[in-house]
Amino acid sequence: xxxxxxxxxxxxxxxxxxxxxxxxxxxxxxxxxxxxxxxxxxxxxxxxxxxxxxxxxxxxxxxxxxxxxxxxxxxxxxxxxxxxxxxxxxxxxxxxxxxxxxxxxxxxxxxxxxxxxxxxxxxxxxxxxxxxxxxxxxxxxxxxxxxxxxxxxxxxxxxxxxxxxxxxxxxxxxxxxxxxxxxxxxxxxxxxxxxxxxxxxxxxxxxxxxxxxxxxxxxxxxxxxxxxxxxxxxxxxxxxxxxxxxxxxxxxxxxxxxxxxxxxxxxxxxxxxxxxxxxxxxxxxxxxxxxxxxxxxxxxxxxxxxxxxxxxxxxxxxxxxxxxxxxxxxxxxxxxxxxxxxxxxxxxxxxxxxxxxxxxxxxxxxxx
Amino acid sequence: xxxxxxxxxxxxxxxxxxxxxxxxxxxxxxxxxxxxxxxxxxxxxxxxxxxxxxxxxxxxxxxxxxxxxxxxxxxxxxxxxxxxxxxxxxxxxxxxxxxxxxxxxxxxxxxxxxxxxxxxxxxxxxxxxxxxxxxxxxxxxxxxxxxxxxxxxxxxxxxxxxxxxxxxxxxxxxxxxxxxxxxxxxxxxxxxxxxxxxxxxxxxxxxxxxxxxxxxxxxxxxxxxxxxxxxxxxxxxxxxxxxxxxxxxxxxxxxxxxxxxxxxxxxxxxxxxxxxxxxxxxxxxxxxxxxxxxxxxxxxxxxxxxxxxxxxxxxxxxxxxxxxxxxxxxxxxxxxxxxxxxxxxxxxxxxxxxxxxxxxxxxxxxxxxxxxxxxxxxxxxxxxxxxxxxxxxxxxxxxxxxxxxxxxxxxxxxxxxxxxxxxxxxxxxxxxxxxxxxxxxxxxxxxxxxxxxxxxxxxxxxxxxxxxxxxxxxxxxxxxxxxxxxxxxxxxxxxxxxxxxxxxxxxxxxxxxxxxxxxxxxxxxxxxxxxxxxxxxxxxxxxxxxxxxxxxxxxxxxxxxxxxxxxxxxxxxxxxxxxxxxx
Numbered sequence: 001x002x003x004x005x006x007x008x009x010x011x012x013x014x015x016x017x018x019x020x021x022x023x024x025x026x027x028x029x030x031x032x033x034x035x036x037x038x039x040x041x042x043x044x045x046x047x048x049x050x051x052x053x054x055x056x057x058x059x060x061x062x063x064x065x066x067x068x069x070x071x072x073x074x075x076x077x078x079x080x081x082x083x084x085x086x087x088x089x090x091x092x093x094x095x096x097x098x099x100x101x102x103x104x105x106x107x108x109x110x111x112x113x114x115x116x117x118x119x120x121x122x123x124x125x126x127x128x129x130x131x132x133x134x135x136x137x138x139x140x141x142x143x144x145x146x147x148x149x150x151x152x153x154x155x156x157x158x159x160x161x162x163x164x165x166x167x168x169x170x171x172x173x174x175x176x177x178x179x180x181x182x183x184x185x186x187x188x189x190x191x192x193x194x195x196x197x198x199x200x201x202x203x204x205x206x207x208x209x210x211x212x213x214x215x216x217x218x219x220x221x222x223x224x225x226x227x228x229x230x231x232x233x234x235x236x237x238x239x240x241x242x243x244x245x246x247x248x249x250x251x252x253x254x255x256x257x258x259x260x261x262x263x264x265x266x267x268x269x270x271x272x273x274x275x276x277x278x279x280x281x282x283x284x285x286x287x288x289x290x291x292x293x294x295x296x297x298x299x300x301x302x303x304x305x306x307x308x309x310x311x312x313x314x315x316x317x318x319x320x321x322x323x324x325x326x327x328x329x330x331x332x333x334x335x336x337x338x339x340x341x342x343x344x345x346x347x348x349x350x351x352x353x354x355x356x357x358x359x360x361x362x363x364x365x366x367x368x
Numbered sequence: 369x370x371x372x373x374x375x376x377x378x379x380x381x382x383x384x385x386x387x388x389x390x391x392x393x394x395x396x397x398x399x400x401x402x403x404x405x406x407x408x409x410x411x412x413x414x415x416x417x418x419x420x421x422x423x424x425x426x427x428x429x430x431x432x433x434x435x436x437x438x439x440x441x442x443x444x445x446x447x448x449x450x451x452x453x454x455x456x457x458x459x460x461x462x463x464x465x466x467x468x469x470x471x472x473x474x475x476x477x478x479x480x481x482x483x484x485x486x487x488x489x490x491x492x493x494x495x496x497x498x499x500x501x502x503x504x505x506x507x508x509x510x511x512x513x514x515x516x517x518x519x520x521x522x523x524x525x526x527x528x529x530x531x532x533x534x535x536x537x538x539x540x541x542x543x544x545x546x547x548x549x550x551x552x553x554x555x556x557x558x559x560x561x562x563x564x565x566x567x568x569x570x571x572x573x574x575x576x577x578x579x580x581x582x583x584x585x586x587x588x589x590x591x592x593x594x595x596x597x598x599x600x601x602x603x604x605x606x607x608x609x610x611x612x613x614x615x616x617x618x619x620x621x622x623x624x625x626x627x628x629x630x631x632x633x634x635x636x637x638x639x640x641x642x643x644x645x646x647x648x649x650x651x652x653x654x655x656x657x658x659x660x661x662x663x664x665x666x667x668x669x670x671x672x673x674x675x676x677x678x679x680x681x682x683x684x685x686x687x688x689x690x691x692x693x694x695x696x697x698x699x700x701x702x703x704x705x706x707x708x709x710x711x712x713x714x715x716x717x718x719x720x721x722x723x724x725x726x727x728x729x730x731x732x733x734x735x736x737x738x739x740x741x742x743x744x745x746x747x748x749x750x751x752x753x754x755x756x757x758x759x760x761x762x763x764x765x766x767x768x769x770x771x772x773x774x775x776x777x778x779x780x781x782x783x784x785x786x787x788x789x790x791x792x793x794x795x796x797x798x799x800x801x802x803x804x805x806x807x808x809x810x811x812x813x814x815x816x817x818x819x820x821x822x823x824x825x826x827x828x829x830x831x832x833x834x835x836x837x838x839x840x841x842x843x844x845x846x847x848x849x850x851x852x853x854x855x856x857x858x859x860x861x862x863x864x865x866x867x868x869x870x871x872x873x874x875x876x877x878x879x880x881x882x883x884x885x886x887x888x889x890x891x892x893x894x895x896x897x898x899x900x901x902x903x904x905x906x907x908x909x910x911x912x913x914x915x916x917x918x919x920x921x922x923x924x925x926x927x928x929x930x931x932x933x934x935x936x937x938x939x940x941x942x943x944x945x946x947x948x949x950x951x
């Protein structure tokens with residue numbers, strides 16, 4: 001029980017004293033202040049009744065946010081208001097700059113003022129909706145502390161199958177190796193040799209079932225890859241940070257070294273991780289390039305005769321180049337050929353494969 | 369003073385982010401957000417069950433309450449995916465049972481679900497509430513009986529177009545008398561009769577029942593009884609809508625419908641006897657969804673019903689509605705958002721109904737809120753398509769099926785390139801497109817140039833060369849699902865745009881010219897993709913490099929090799945041990 005310290009007796013109101021972290025003290029109508037559970041508890045504990053015993057507010061409440069909070073409380077503690085009125089007030093109230101909104105949210109939370117926490121949290125959620133991670137970071141000035149690898153969904157210990165673990169290590173090692181390679185521009189052949197043996201053992205275990213004569217050759221190529229995989233074994237699954245993850249999306253640019261810049265930019269820009277499939281994409285152009293060079297070095301494509309592979313690569317590159325520079329002409333070609341171009345090419349897989357139940361145009365089922 | 373985002377409320381803020389995309393974006397902002405987000409994510413959506421595997425999912429998200437998984441590619445609906453291909457949900461269920469005892473909701477689409485799966489579901493999750501199986505197969509009524517008997521808190525049991533091995537109709541009787549939480553029951557796809565008295569008792573003791581979709585075997589005369597017991601229903605699907613014409617049956621039916629003040633959705637209507645249609649008139653003005661696609665009723669009767677549905681938002685009908693009926697729709701249903709018109713007789717060459725492109729044009733003119741169209745017809749013209757695109761630039765989903773493959777503009781005999789081009793150019797928010805008719809590479813040029821928000825594209829019997837595919841892959845920035853059949857697309861465009869495939873969920877190509885060698889190359893070069901060659905011929909390994917494969921299904925994945933493939937599926941560039949190898 002505290003004696004109200006009333007300044008103007010005719011106002012018949014009780015006041016309590018609040019102190020913010022900066023030391024400043026102010027008095028507030030009790031009926032307004034008790035709207036905050038924190039303050040309410042403090043009052044019941046006997047605090048706040050005089051200037052010498054003010055209620056110390058949590059550090060996250062500064063005079064500005066306190067003022068806002070009290071405005072909020074002052075409005076909402078009046079019982080007679082309609083829902084519409086309250087909603088309208090809230091909508092206007094919440095309009096403030098991002099900085100202030102964040103401060104206010106923190107303050108409201110520390111004062112346990114749930115309705116205001118809800119209001120501010122919703123506002124923050126609205127500011128997040130529809131944005132990319134980068135845009136969100138910009139809005140709230142949040143530093144990006146996830147590495148490019150961490151943005152990928154790491155291939156952790158998927159099963160207990162050691163062969164899968166090896167695959168993971170392969171990816172992780174490869175990425176690490178490439179980063180180093182980028183920096184040093186130096187390939188360390190000797191170090192690779194040292195690792196060879198133990199990896200080979202594993203490889204022969206894996207390839208044992210194949211009984212493939214290509215085994216040896218494959219092993220050789222594989223080992224180059226494997227070597228690059230260091231640890232990444234048992235990174236704590238929870239923490240993304242320890243993992244230079246096994247990127248599933250290595251070599252996105254593959255053999256087509258001449259792909260148009262615009263396409264890459266598009267891919268890059270649209271590496272919006274569609275994590276509805278829990279798959280994140282790397283957006284590090286450099287790594288991609290480096291990785292491709294590396295694949296070529298390794299002479300991957302083992303099953304295909306390297307000459308033929310080169311031919312395919314060249315053809316693909318040619319085609320891409322042509323497409324990018326010549327295609328207006330090609331379009332002209334096509335247009336001038338006009339309707340005569342009938343699908344005689346279709347004969348291979350023609351119409352035979354289709355109909356059955358699927359209707360003639362074969363694209364839409366009679367869904368019911 | 370620099371502020372920081374109030375992390376103490378991070379979880380609370382996330383609780384207001386409902387879309388998967390927003391949660392995904394939030395998880396990538398920084399480490400703290402990533403950690404917080406994964407601990408509080410409750411709903412998971414996996415669009416391709418082979419893009420990830422259960423362990424990865426579980427490791428990242430420990431507190432999941434609701435899971436949605438999709439299995440087979442869309443073209444499985446047209447029997448293009450051979451039996452046994454995959455999409456087995458069992459390994460997922462086993463893991464969920466182990467780790468998420470508080471799982472409440474499972475939604476599956478195009479997956480193989482066994483009775484054992486259903487049994488595990490019924491016993492492993494104490495608080496299980498929602499089971500929605502869409503186009504699934506592999507289970508029998510025994511599995512359903514297990515769910516009925518054991519899921520004490522079940523709210524939703526929804527079987528949409530599933531293939532169920534029906535051993536008996538008794539499964540429904542397995543819901544115990546103490547079971548009262550049912551909110552939604554959809555058994556429309558079942559063909560065996562269920563015990564009507566069990567059904568009636570179930571409905572009577574389910575005060576929260578909002579959705580009830582019966583199967584064909586429930587006779588018309590008995591519907592009024594059910595409706596009387598559940599006047600709170602919002603969504604009702606009749607059984608066979610036929611009976612001898614008897615005034616008492618009719619009047620009790622009409623009265624029962626009148627009593628359903630909250631009814632907004634109607635479906636069912638197999639074997640309609642037109643004389644009974646007016647019984648639904650009392651509820652027509654309430655309806656927002658009407659599905660008459662089983663009703664082989666002629667246009668005049670359909671018009672009588674539809675002309676009273678002023679608030680209709682989604683309409684599904686057969687082409688019996690004809691152009692005249694669609695004119696009525698255009699005049700009456702001003703709130704229409706979605707129109708679906710199925711063919712009554714797709715395998716007949718000549719039109720036996722007066723449904724042409726005009727009907728669609730009419731609706732596009734009259735219904736300003738129309739966003740989604742699935743339309744089967746026998747003729748189309750560029751001018752009609754252009755009109756539609758100009759009338760309705762707000763279209764988001766446009767699926768047109770001209771029944772005859774490669775049918776040209778019936779007025780000018782030209783390809784329909786310009787018409788579809790107009791659609792993609794004017795409808796800037798278009799996210800789904802499915803085309804038909806005679807189409808050259810030119811239409812793909814238009815699509816690549818304009819369809820920037822296109823998410824899913826379905827193509828058949830179209831195009832002239834690889835240029836077509838290249839236009840789409842290089843131009844459609846938002847493309848995530850591409851499915852192609854019987855088009856002259858080969859290796860070049862595919863290989864030249866390989867990196868694009870990592871930004872997409874999947875690409876399906878069947879009966880095209882993609883070679884075995886190209887598949888191999890793609891699989892080797894792109895470890896982030898599974899390049900599945902689906903080919904039922906023998907001696908696949910002896911196929912020459914340049915021979916075209918029957919089907920190829922390419923999807924991005926973090927899960928690596930599938931371990932459950934039948935022998936007609938090969939993942940190229942990786943050996944069967946799941947190790948990145950070079951075959």
